Structures are given as structure tokens and as C-alpha cells.
Amino acid sequence: MTKSKERKVRPYINPYVGGVLLGLVLLAANFVSGRGLGASGAIKSTVVTAVTAVAPSASENTAFVKEFRESHEGNPMKTWLVFEMMGVLVGGFLSGAIAGRLKFKVEHSPKITSRRRLIFALAGGILFGFGSQLGRGCTSGSALSGMAVLSLGGFITMMAIFGTAFAMAYLFRKNWI
Amino acid sequence: MGPLAINEIISENTNLFLAFIIGIGFGFVLEQSGFSSSRKLAGVFYGYDTVVLKVFFTAAITAMLGLLFFSLFGWIDLNLVYVNPTYLTSAIVGGIIMGAGFIMGGYCPGTSFCGASIGKIDALVFIGGLFIGVFIFGIGYDLWDGMYLANFLGAPKVSESLGLTDGIFAFLLIIIALAMFWVAEWAEKKFPREEY
Numbered sequence: 001m002t003k004s005k006e007r008k009v010r011p012y013i014n015p016y017v018g019g020v021l022l023g024l025v026l027l028a029a030n031f032v033s034g035r036g037l038g039a040s041g042a043i044k045s046t047v048v049t050a051v052t053a054v055a056p057s058a059s060e061n062t063a064f065v066k067e068f069r070e071s072h073e074g075n076p077m078k079t080w081l082v083f084e085m086m087g088v089l090v091g092g093f094l095s096g097a098i099a100g101r102l103k104f105k106v107e108h109s110p111k112i113t114s115r116r117r118l119i120f121a122l123a124g125g126i127l128f129g130f131g132s133q134l135g136r137g138c139t140s141g142s143a144l145s146g147m148a149v150l151s152l153g154g155f156i157t158m159m160a161i162f163g164t165a166f167a168m169a170y171l172f173r174k175n176w177i
Numbered sequence: 178m179g180p181l182a183i184n185e186i187i188s189e190n191t192n193l194f195l196a197f198i199i200g201i202g203f204g205f206v207l208e209q210s211g212f213s214s215s216r217k218l219a220g221v222f223y224g225y226d227t228v229v230l231k232v233f234f235t236a237a238i239t240a241m242l243g244l245l246f247f248s249l250f251g252w253i254d255l256n257l258v259y260v261n262p263t264y265l266t267s268a269i270v271g272g273i274i275m276g277a278g279f280i281m282g283g284y285c286p287g288t289s290f291c292g293a294s295i296g297k298i299d300a301l302v303f304i305g306g307l308f309i310g311v312f313i314f315g316i317g318y319d320l321w322d323g324m325y326l327a328n329f330l331g332a333p334k335v336s337e338s339l340g341l342t343d344g345i346f347a348f349l350l351i352i353i354a355l356a357m358f359w360v361a362e363w364a365e366k367k368f369p370r371e372e373y
Contacts, residue, residue: 012209012210012211012228013209013210015210015211015227015228015231015232015235016231016232016235016358018206018209018210018211018228018231018232018235019210019231019232019233019234019235019236019239020235020236020239021202021206021209022203022206022207022210022232022235022236022239023235023236023237023238023239023240023243024239024240024243025199025202025203025206026236026237026239026240027239027240027243027244027247028199028202029196029199030179030180030240030244030253030258031179031180031181031247031252031253032179032180032181032182032187032192032195032196032199033180033181033182033183033192033195033196034179034180034182034183034257034258034259035258035259036240036259037199037203037287038287039285039286039287039290040286040307040311043286043304043307043308043311044311046308047308047311047312047315048315051312051315062315062316062318063318063319063322064314064315064316064318065315078193080192080193080196081196083193083194083196083197083200084196084197084199084200084203085200085290086197086200087196087197087198087199087200087201087202087203087204088200088201088203088204088207088287088290088291088294089204089290089293089294090197090200090201090204090294091200091201091202091203091204091205091206091207091208091294092204092205092207092208092213092290092291092292092293092294092295093204093294093295094201094204094205095204095205095206095208095209095295096208096213096294096295096296099208099209101208101213101295102295102296103295103296104296104298105296105297105298106297106298106299107214107215107216107292107297107299108216108299109216117299118298118299118302120281120282120283121215121282121283121284121299121300121302121303121306122282122302122303122305122306122309123278123281123282123306124277124278124279124280124281124282124283124284124303124306125278125282125284125289125302125303125304125305125306125307125309125310126278126306126307126309126310126313127274127275127277127278127281127282127306127310128274128275128278128279128282128284128285128286128303128306128307128310129278129286129306129307129308129309129310129311129312129313129314130274130278130310130311130313130314131271131272131273131274131275131276131277131278131310132271132275132286132307132310132311133271133310133311133314133315134267134270134271134274134314134321134324134325135267135268135270135271135272135274135275136261136262136264136267136268136271137261138275138285138286138287139233139275139279139285139286139287139288140285140286140287141261142261142268142271142272143233143272144233144236144237144240145240145261146260146261147237147241148237148240148241148244149241149244149255149258149259149260149261149334150241150260150334150335150336150343150346151260151261151262151263151332151333151334151335152263152330152333152334152335152337152338153261153262153263153264153265153268153330153332154261154335155335156263156265156268156269156272157268157269157271157272157275158272159272160268160269160270160271160272160273160275160276161272161273161275161276161279161285162276163272163276164272164273164275164276164277164279164280165222165276165277165279165280166222166276167276168276168277168280169219169222169223169280171280172280172281173223175219175281175283176216176219176220176222176223176283177223177225177370
């Protein structure tokens, strides 16, 4: 009876080891494709595909879709970042399965409700999604991958992301600690 | 030799297949490092868990040094590697909006997929928000395309901008990172927190 309760959760790996491994993955991405990692680009592909399917004539005239089509030939879902992000889902799942961390849950500070956590998650996601388009990439594509190739913009975006989150941390402390 | 896809050493379909494999590595390492947990990620902004800082900077430096050494050995042509262009205004404003999203939502796009892959509902809702945010940017594009395209500087390297060679800049960045790691280790002792 106690067996299910003894479900062992493995500890996380050493962060410096994790960092070296992540760096090697990023290096592999550059070596193979000539570009770094990314995440928000895959979401952009999906959004372009969805709006084109729902409103083909209206969407073809929007500058956002036009600009995307000019830089990506063919099917917007057949892009490097879409395949990479499908891999992320598989890789994250495998890691969670091995470590015993697969579980449906809403993670939040005991001081707040699940509902509050989800509202903030949605709001944060909307802001991050918008910001990632304006900033031409998110923490992966702009900040991390940009830094690896010494992009000035990558360093600036990285400092803006972490600096702002740090500056606003006090306002949202109840959500986390 | 590299980049393999640009030098047409591998086909386009092989490139996409390798994208999937690299993605598996990406997701696996993120999850193993604890990036599937929003409270662990947010910890860096309160000092109780600085895993983000350690993993992020170690990764950036590892990849940066890897590229510099690969170039030195003639394994990769850095002229063919994409350097993110710099649009000063949108890099800053976009970063500020992302930073606000980070502290409110607890994830970034990559880590939210990682969290969702192990069943985090909050990560799934964050992803829903991402789609809405990207959609809003798209439909309102005419309202902010001025800001989006302002102050274009080309694709300069930070080392060039500072008048340093790539090697010297990388060396300085390593020193800075080590100093930050030292502060991070101190902060985790100063603001300890039990498991969450």
C-alpha cells in the first residue's frame, strides 16, 4: 500500500553540468543548421498557419504574414524550429519519465490559489509572446543563441529580460515565495 | 565543414530530422536541470534558487567557446553562422516586455514547453498566452512596425562594438560569469528555501 507513496523523484543534475550540456546542444544546432536554438519561432509558425487556414484572404494581406512568407518558403510548419520544439516536448517528457516527475499539477506558492497562478501564467504568456515578436526571439533564440554568436542585440535583449524581471520581482513576490 | 546544412553536406530533410534530435537534447537537458519548474526558474529573481543564472551563462559560454574553437580548427565557417541582427529599440522594449512576462508567468517559451511536457498545467496555460501574444502582435503589426524597425544597426558583434577581439571578450565574459556564480552561491546560502 505504501509502495505508490514511495515514488522516488530523482534530484536535478548539477546546474553547471546542465549548462555545459545545454551549451553543447546549442553548439550542435549551430554546427548543423548555422543557427542557434529557439522556441518562439515555432509558435509564430503555428500562428501563421492557423490564421492562414481560418482567414486565408484576410491574412495574406497582413504585413506580419507577408513578412513571414518572404523569409520562409513553403509550408510554415516545415521549419527547423517547429521540428526542434517537437523534440523539446519529447526530450522533456523522457527526462521527466526517467526522473519520476511526470505529474499533472498547477505549481504555485502555497500563499496563492491555483486560479491566481493560472491567471498570471496566462498574462505572462501573452506578454512574453508579444515581446518575443518585438524582440525577434525569446530567451532561447535571441538571448542565449544571440550571446553564443556574440550578437550585440542578443546581449541587450538578455539584459533587458533579466533586468526587468529582477526589477519587478518585488511586486510579484507573493506569487513565488 | 560546418554549418552542415548551409554547406549542403546534409539535405534539407536531414537538417529537419536533426532539428528534432537536437530538440530532444534541448528538452531533456532543460528538464534535467529543473527548468520545468516555474518556482525554480523564478527563484533566481529572489536569490533562493539561482539555477537559471548558472545554467544559462554556462551554456552561453560553452557554446561561444565551442564556436570559437571550431572556427580555429577550421570545422565551422563563422561567416555562415547567423548572427542575430540588432534593432536597438525593439531589442530593449521587447526584452522589457518579456522580462515582465517572465516574472508574472514564471516561464519563458522554451521552458514552458518543457514544463508542459511533464504535465504542468500552469505551463500549458502560459503556452496558450504565448499564442495569444504572438497573434496580437500580428494583427496589430501596423501599430508597432515603426518601433519594430527603428534603430537598425546591422548585425554587429558585441566584441566589435566594444573594440575587443572575440577571444578577449569571451575571456572577460567568463570572468564576469564566475563572479556572478560566486554571488549566486552566496545568495542561495543567504536566502535558503526548503524543497518546493
